Amino acid sequence: MPRPGRLRPLRIWSGAVTAALALSFAGTGQASAADVNNARNAGFEAGLGSWTCSAGSGTTVSSPVHSGSAALKATPAGQDNAQCTQSVAVRPNSTYTLSAWVQGGYTYLGTTGTGTTDVSTWTPDTSGWKQLSTTFTTGSSTTSVTVYLHGWYGQAAYYADDVSVYGPDGGGGGDPAPTVPAAPTGLSATGTTSSSVSLAWNTVSDATGYNVYRGGTKVASVTGTSATVTGLSASTSYSFQVTAVNAAGESPKSATVTATTAGTGGGGGSGSGLPKHAVTGYWQNFNNGATVQKISDVPSQYDIIAVAFADATTTPGAVTFNLDSAGLGGYTADQFKADIRAKQAAGKKVVVSVGGQNGTVSVSDPTSAANFAGSVYSLMQTYGFDGVDIDLENGINATYMSQALRTLSQKAGSSLIITMAPQTIDMQSTSAGYFQTALNIKDILTVVNTQYYNSGSMLGCDGKVYSQGSVDFLTALACIQLEGGLAPSQVGLGVPASPSGAGSGYVSPTVVNNALDCLTKLTNCGSFKPSKTYPDLRGAMTWSTNWDAAAGNTWSNTVGAHVHALP
Numbered sequence: 338m339p340r341p342g343r344l345r346p347l348r349i350w351s352g353a354v355t356a357a358l359a360l361s362f363a364g365t366g367q368a369s370a371a372d373v374n375n376a377r378n379a380g381f382e383a384g385l386g387s388w389t390c391s392a393g394s395g396t397t398v399s400s401p402v403h404s405g406s407a408a409l410k411a412t413p414a415g416q417d418n419a420q421c422t423q424s425v426a427v428r429p430n431s432t433y434t435l436s437a438w439v440q441g442g443y444t445y446l447g448t449t450g451t452g453t454t455d456v457s458t459w460t461p462d463t464s465g466w467k468q469l470s471t472t473f474t475t476g477s478s479t480t481s482v483t484v485y486l487h488g489w490y491g492q493a494a495y496y497a498d499d500v501s502v503y504g505p506d507g508g509g510g511g512d513p514a515p516t517v518p519a520a521p522t523g524l525s526a527t528g529t530t531s532s533s534v535s536l537a538w539n540t541v542s543d544a545t546g547y548n549v550y551r552g553g554t555k556v557a558s559v560t561g562t563s564a565t566v567t568g569l570s571a572s573t574s575y576s577f578q579v580t581a582v583n584a585a586g587e588s589p590k591s592a593t594v595t596a597t598t599a600g601t602g603g604g605g606g607s608g609s610g611l612p613k614h615a616v617t618g619y620w621q622n623f624n625n626g627a628t629v630q631k632i633s634d635v636p637s638q639y640d641i642i643a644v645a646f647a648d649a650t651t652t653p654g655a656v657t658f659n660l661d662s663a664g665l666g667g668y669t670a671d672q673f674k675a676d677i678r679a680k681q682a683a684g685k686k687v688v689v690s691v692g693g694q695n696g697t698v699s700v701s702d703p704t705s706a707a708n709f710a711g712s713v714y715s716l717m718q719t720y721g722f723d724g725v726d727i728d729l730e731n732g733i734n735a736t737y738m739s740q741a742l743r744t745l746s747q748k749a750g751s752s753l754i755i756t757m758a759p760q761t762i763d764m765q766s767t768s769a770g771y772f773q774t775a776l777n778i779k780d781i782l783t784v785v786n787t788q789y790y791n792s793g794s795m796l797g798c799d800g801k802v803y804s805q806g807s808v809d810f811l812t813a814l815a816c817i818q819l820e821g822g823l824a825p826s827q828v829g830l831g832v833p834a835s836p837s838g839a840g841s842g843y844v845s846p847t848v849v850n851n852a853l854d855c856l857t858k859l860t861n862c863g864s865f866k867p868s869k870t871y872p873d874l875r876g877a878m879t880w881s882t883n884w885d886a887a888a889g890n891t892w893s894n895t896v897g898a899h900v901h902a903l904p
Contacts, residue, residue, distance in 0.1 A: 372503055372504050372505060372506075372584070373503070373504075373505075373506045373511055374501045374502060374503050374511045375425050375426060375427060375433070375502040375503075375504065375506065375507045375509060375511045376423060376425055376484065376500045376501060376502045376511055377423065377425075377509070377510055377511055378423075379499060379500045379501060379511070380404060380405040380407065380408075380498055380499050380500075381397045381405075381407045381408055381409045381497075381498065382405050382406055382407050384397050384407075385397060385409075385421075387423050388409070388421050388422070388423050389421065389422050389423070390411055390419065390420070390421040390422075391417055391418075391419065391420045391421075391487075392414070392417040392419075394411045394412055394413065394414065394417055394419035394420075394421075395409055395410070395411040395419065395421045396409075396410050396411075397409060397410070398410045398496070401440065401466070401496060402498055403438040403466045403498035403499050403540065403542075404438075404498065404499055404540075404542035404543050404544075405498070405499075405542065407498075408496050408497065408498035409421060409486070409496060409497040409498065410441075410494055410495075410496050411486065411487070411488060411494060411495055411497070412488075412494040413442070413487075413488040413489060413490055413491065413492055413494070415490075416490065417490075418487045418488055418489060418490055419487055419488045419494070419495070420485055420486070420487035421485065421486050421487070421497075422483050422484065422485045422486075423483070423484050423500075424481050424482075424483055424484075425448075425481060425482055425483075425484050425502045425507065425509065426480065426481050426507035426508055426509025426510075427475050427479060427480065427481060427482055427502070427504070427505075427507040428475065428480075428504075428505045428506070428507050428508075429452070429475055429476065429477050429478055429479050429480065430474075430475060430476070430477055431474065431475050431504055431505045432472060432473070432474045432475075432504060433472065433473055433474075433475070433502050433503060433504035433505075434470065434471075434472050434501070434502075434503045434504060435447075435448055435456070435470070435471050435472065435473060435484065435501070435502055435503075436468055436469060436470040436471075436499075436500070436501045436503070436545065437468070437469055437486060437497050437498070437499065437500040437501070438466045438467070438468050438469075438497065438498045438499045439460060439463070439466070439467055439468075439469055439486075439495060439496060439497045439498075440463050440464065440465055440466050440467060440495070440496050441462065441463070441493055441494055441495040441496045441732070442462050442488050442489065442492040442493030442494055442495045443459065443460070443461055443462055443488055443489035443492045443493075443495065444459060444460055444469070444486065444487075444488060444495040444497065445457055445458070445459040445485075445486065445487050445488070445489070446458055446459070446469040446471070446484075446485070446486055446497075447471075447484075447485055448473055448482045448483060448484050448485070448502075449482065449483045449485070450479070450481065450482045450483050451473045451474070451475055451476065451479060451482050452475050452476020452477070452478065452479030453473070453474050453475065453476050453479075454473070454474075455473070456471045456472070456473045457471070458470065458471045461762045461763075461765070461769070462492065462493060462732055462762070463732070463769070463770060464701070464732035464733050464734045464735075464770045465561060465562065465563075465734055465735065465736070465770060466498070466540065466561070466562075467560060467561060467768075468545060468546070468560040468561075470560075480507070481507070481509070482502075484500065484502060486500075493731070493732075499543075499545075501545075503584060516543065516585050517583070517585045517586040517587070517588060518541045518542065518543050518544040518581035518582070518583055518585075518588045519541055519542070519581065519588055520541075520580065520581065520588045520589040520590060520591050521538040521539060521541050521544075521547065521562075521579045521580070521581050521588070521591040522538065522539050522591065522592075523537075523538050523539035524536060524537075524538040524577065524578070524579055524591045524592060524593075524594045525537055525538070525594060526577070526594055526595075526596035527563070527736065527739045527740060527743070527777050528565075528739060528743065528776075528777040528778050528779065528780065529596055529597065529598050529780060530598065530779050530780050531571040531572075531598055532567060532568065532569050532570075532571065532598065533565050533566060533567045533568075533569055533598070533776075533779075533822075534565070534566050534569060534575060534577070534596045534598065535563065535564070535565045535566075535739070535776065535777040536549065536563060536564050536565070536566065536577055536579070536594070536596075537562060537563040537735075537736040537739070537740075538562050538563075538579055538591065539562065540562050541581040541588065543583055544581035544582060544583055544588075545560070545582065545583040545584070546558060546559065546560045546581075546582050546583075547559050547560070547561075547562070547564075547579050547580065547581055547582065548579065548580045548582060548587065549564045549566060549577065549578075549579050550577065550578045550579065550580070550590060551566060551575055551576070551577055552575065552576055553578075558582075561768070562736065563735055563736055563773060563777075564579075565767075565773075565776050565777070565822075567822070569598050570598065571598050572597070572598060573597065573598050574595055574596070574597045575595065575596055575597075575598070576593050576594070576595045577593065577594050577595075577596065578590040578591050578592070578593050578594075579591045610684065610686065610752070611640055611641070611686065611754075611783070612640060612901065613826075613873070613903075614874070614875065614876045614900045614901060614903045615640040615641060615784070615829075615875055615876045615900070616638055616639050616640050616641070616876050616877055616878070616879075616893065616896065616897045616900050616901070617639070617640070617641040617642075617643060617756065617784070617786055617829060617831075617876070617877070617878035617879070618635065618639040618641070618642055618643070618834075618878070618879050618881065618882040618885065618893065619642075619643045619645045619690065619878075619879070619880050619881040619882065620632060620635060620642050620643065620644050620645060620881065620882050620883065621645055621881050621882075621883045622644060622645060622646065622658075622660060622661050622665070623661050623664055623665075624661075624664045624665065626837070626887075627837070627838075627881065627883035627884045627886070627887045628883050628884075628886035628887045629664075629665055629666055629883070630665075630882060630883055630886060631665070631668055631672065631673075631676055632644075632673060632676035632677055632679075632680060632687065633676040633679060633680075634886070635680070635882045636882070636885075636890055636893045636894075636897070637683065637685075638893040638894065638897025638898065638901070639685065639882060639893060639897070640684075640685055640686065640876075641685070641686045641687075641688065641754065641756060641783075641784075642680065642685060642686070642687045642688070642882070643688050643689075643690040643726040643728075643756065643758075644658070644687060644688065644689050644690060644722070645690045645728070645881070646689075646690050646691065646692060646728070647689050647690065647691045647692075647698075647713075647716065648698075649697045649698045649699075650712070652708055652712075653699065653701075653702075653704060653705040653708060654698070654699065654700045654701075654704065654705025654706060654707070654708035654709040654712075654741070655705075655708040655709065655711070655712040656691055656698055656709065656712045656713060656716070657712065657716070658689055658716050658720065660673050670720075673720070674720055674721055677720060677721045677722070678721055681721070681723070686723040686724070686754050687721070687722055687723055688722055688723055688724045688725055688726045688754050688756060689713070689716055689717075689720070689722045689724075689725055689726065690725075690726035690727075690728050690758070691713070691725060691726065691727055691728060691729065692727065692728040692729040692730060692731075697731065698729060699734075700733075700734060700737045700738050700741050701734045701737055702737060703737065703740065705737065705741075706737040706738070706740040706741035706744065707741070707744060709738075709741040709745075710741045710742070710744035710745040710748065711744075711748075713725050713745055714745055714748045714749060717749060723752070723753070723754045724749070724753045724754030724755055724756070724783070725742075725745065725753075725754075725755060725756075726755075726756040726757065726758060727742075727755070727756070727757045727758070727774075728757070728758040730760060732770065733763075733770040733771050733774060734770060735770045735771075735773035735774045735777060738770075738774050739773075739774050739777035739778055742755060742774075742778050742781070743778065743781070746778075746781045753781065754783050755778065755781060755782050755783050756783050756784050756785070756786060757771065757774075757775060757782070757784075757785045757786070758785075758786050758787070758788055758831055758878065759771040759772075759785065759787050759788065760787070760788050760791070760792070761787060761788065761789060761792040761795050761805075761814060762792070762795070763787075764785070764787050764814070764817060764818055765795065765796060765817065766817075767821045767822065772818075772821065775818075775823060775827070776821075776822050776823070779822070779823065779824070779827070782823075782827055783827070784826070784827050784828070784829045784875045784876075784878075785818060785823060785827055785828060785829065786829035786830070786831040786877075786878030787814070787815070787818070787829075787830070787831050788831045788880070789805065789810060789811050789814060789815075789830060789831055789832055789842060790805060790831070790832060790833050790839040790840075790841060790842025790843065791805075791839050791840050791841055791842055792805045792810075792841075792842055793805065793841075795810070795814055796817075797809070797810075797812075797813025797814055797816060797817070797865060798813055798814075798816035798817045798819075798820055799813060799816075799865065801813070801865075803865070805841065805842040806841075806842055806843065806844055806848075807844070807848070807863060808848055808851045808852050808855060808861070808862065808863040808865075809863040809864055809865040811830050811832075811844070811848070811849070811852035812852050812855045812856055812862065812863070812865050812867065813865040815828055815830060815852075815856060815874075816856075816865075816867055819856075819867075819871055819874075824873070825871040825872070825873040825874045825875070826873045826874070826875050827875060828871070828874055828875055829874075829875045829876050829877055829878050830849060830852060830853065830876075830877045830878065831877070831878040831879070831880070832844055832849055832877065832878070832879055833879065833880055833884065834879040834880065834881060834882070834884040834885035834888060834892040834893075835884045835885065835887065835888040835891075835892070837884055837887065837888075838879070838880050838881060838884040839880065846891060846892050846895035846896045846899075847895070849877055849896050849899075850895065850896060850899040851863075853874065853876075853877065853896075853899060853900065853903065855867065856870070856871050856874050857870055857871055857872050857874050857903055857904070858870055858872070858904075872903075872904055874903070876900040876903075877896050877900055879892055879893070879896070
């Protein structure tokens with residue numbers, strides 16, 4: 338969501354990026370005994386030795402690292418995309434697996450000069466380490482290739498570690514062959530539903546992936562340190578273990594953790610007191626040119642009011658809220674609290690939103706997770722908030738945010754409201770941190786209102802690219818969540834209340850209503866038509882109630898009435 342002072346910039350998707358969306362991530366092939374990692378200084382323990390980074394964009398850091406003592410940090414600036422390269426010796430007519438562990442901003446990995454087809458792969462911003470991997474075959478006279486990593490213009494810095502060009506020895510030297518990794522530690526169950534269990538564990542040095550076992554049988558292979566095992570029976574206990582793997586082999590199994598699935602299906606356990614179809618609106622605790630409001634001024638069409646925003650403190654993970662009384666015309670804390678109570682008496686929910694475009698809250702370890710839960714609960718007690726909205730637009734750690742929200746749920750009880758407002762890129766894949774978090778806490782999650790604006794073009798659930806500002810964009814992207822594991826009651830459409838509410842992607846209330854009809858009734862669809870109806874779809878969200886008021890409350894009067902009239 339935009340913070341005061343400026344709108345969130347439009348993400349520009351060039352033809353190269355759109356093409357990159359269609360790239361497949363090739364799996365790692367079985368290595369032979371003679372294969373080696375031909376990359377030199379693959380873990381950046383020797384600084385930038387053997388690497389060259391454009392425009393001085395690269396450096397090495399001691400944290401975060403995937404393994405060892407160092408990793409690469411490269412920061413795009415202006416017209417520089419922070420490209421770091423290395424020339425790697427290879428053999429002609431040979432196949433190699435190119436891989437690297439990355440996190441942070443948009444990251445691309447590829448190779449040129451193969452003598453055949455140059456290859457690349459990429460990932461959007463990710464808060465945890467993720468492995469990129471692809472393969473290439475050298476030409477008949479190729480003896481070296483150029484391996485590159487780079488970010489994207491205007492995006493955050495990226496981190497990279499443990500680069501590998503694995504295959505026949507090219508004679509140029511490289512890092513030592515890997516050894517079998519140690520068994521993972523810290524395995525825990527981070528969430529359950531009636532049919533799934535979510536797991537998380539600690540990173541293992543030199544691991545390139547992990548296997549998940551249920552009752553001694555392997556049920557999943559993943560590259561990250563979390564997984565959700567699905568297809569389980571309700572009210573049933575299951576035991577799980579994980580192993581770490583790399584080219585050298587598989588580690589011993591971890592300690593066993595046991596988890597019991599919930600007794601009933603569905604999701605959205607935190608929707609008590611809400612109508613079947615609900616409207617969410619963000620209320621601005623600042624004056625940025627939109628209509629200044631008190632909570633009491635928010636129209637009755639809004640069922641959930643998200644107070645924007647709570648801010649980070651100097652304590653890792655902790656947040657605070659400071660009412661901008663001066664900017665809001667002398668609105669006092671006592672009036673604010675009384676207005677919240679009045680809304681709740683009218684059946685509405687008021688939550689505190691954490692983050693926003695410029696928010697810097699980071700929940701990345703057990704301590705910050707505990708601090709987050711404790712501070713949000715304190716705000717709930719102080720102001721009377723019903724829960725929390727997660728609107729972190731600078732990355733999210735699924736493991737520890739899930740842990741924080743579960744701790745908060747234990748403190749606040751079953752009436753806790755948890756909403757989320759991810760950007761479209763955050764909900765393109767179930768492997769993304771935001772999507773993982775939503776699935777991890779599905780049993781206590783109220784609704785995910787994805788921001789379908791400031792997005793450019795994105796993939797729909799049918800694999801086609803859709804441009805923002807259309808019925809198809811709303812329906813085809815919402816379909817990803819509906820088919821990816823969230824209950825329909827946990828999916829909402831987030832749109833600007835007026836053209837002033839966002840830099841791009843505004844759609845008229847009529848388009849929003851058509852998208853709602855398409856998803857719930859298969860009427861008023863565009864070229865994309867879902868495979869089935871989702872009559873339990875939760876509803877819609879807007880940024881913001883203030884911009885809605887500045888436009889005569891047209892959005893809430895039109896979309897709000899339509900949402901509440903859905904069957």
